Amino acid sequence: MRKLFILFITVVLSSTLLFAQETITAVVTRTKHNPAVIDDLVTRGTFHFKQPGRMCMIFNDGKEKLLMDGSSFIMINGEKSSVAKGKEANHLELLQRVLQNILAGEDGMIDNRDPDMQITRQDNIIRIIPVNTSAKATRRMMFTSFTLTVDPVNSGLTSMCMNEKGGNYTQYDFSGYIFDEIIDDEIFNSGIR
16 A cells, blocks of 8 residues: 555656756647638747746747747747737736746646736636727737646646637647757847847
């Protein structure tokens, strides 16, 4: 019985610590869906996470990047870059905090200080949805909601879907995690001055 208990504790601790790493790298498959287009646009890239909260997804040999660092949210597409500001930045900051929580081996549920956003978890699905937003605010929102799927076995992030207006969405599927790999800080550089 004692050996069984020790084995159980070892499995629980190892699955909890699996994602509580200093750095995480993974393969990410991005699927862009638009109901007006027959085929989805699918691109493979890499995901990088470095404690305490620097995240980067890179596609097309570095021509496209999605960066999250503290309260900075930058999307780079070729020579163009977009920086989230205002209320949209608040919603992305909330998403980043949930992602950090999951990648640290937690359940993804955080203390939500944004009264305009609601976080719910049912089984292995976490949803972040706007509540009590005006029609004007809804029109300006880039994303209508976020859906995160967590692996029920090891609590790792398996997918993230950023839902947009009109049935459009961008889904990111994560696989092939590598832990505590050396990640150069330059990878998180946006190039924006």
